[in-house]
Amino acid sequence: MHELAITESVIDAISGQMSEMRVSVVHLEIGRLSGVLPDAVRFCFELAGEGTCVAGARLEISEPAGTGTCRACGAAFTARDPLALCPCGSADVTITGGDGLRITAVEAGHV
Numbered sequence: 001m002h003e004l005a006i007t008e009s010v011i012d013a014i015s016g017q018m019s020e021m022r023v024s025v026v027h028l029e030i031g032r033l034s035g036v037l038p039d040a041v042r043f044c045f046e047l048a049g050e051g052t053c054v055a056g057a058r059l060e061i062s063e064p065a066g067t068g069t070c071r072a073c074g075a076a077f078t079a080r081d082p083l084a085l086c087p088c089g090s091a092d093v094t095i096t097g098g099d100g101l102r103i104t105a106v107e108a109g110h111v
């Protein structure tokens with residue numbers, strides 16, 4: 001379950017910058033092609049957040065669709081899963097977005 005390691009690194013990154021703050025909301029972007037399960041991250045966030053500045057914080061996750069370009073026909077298209085096919089039927093595609101995880105915003109107030 002690599003979501004736990006991912007979630008811990010997210011919490012570490014926030015704790016490093018927000019140690020004097022009480023975090024109320026964390027906004028995460030988890031691309032649909034990232035292979036990361038948002039529900040698992042939610043679960044790990046509650047567990048791993050215990051005793052840190054994100055304890056009790058709400059997690060807002062957005063899941064942008066992936067994007068790719070086709071090397072066969074040159075089309076740019078939306079990819080819904082990691083085994084993306086171009087609408088032309090080619091599997092020779094380059095994934096250009098929606099395959100990462102990032103913190104988009106953190107809402108916090110002073111303790």
Ligand SMILES: [Zn+2]
Pocket residue numbers: 070071072073074075086087088089090
């Ligand atoms: Zn194509």
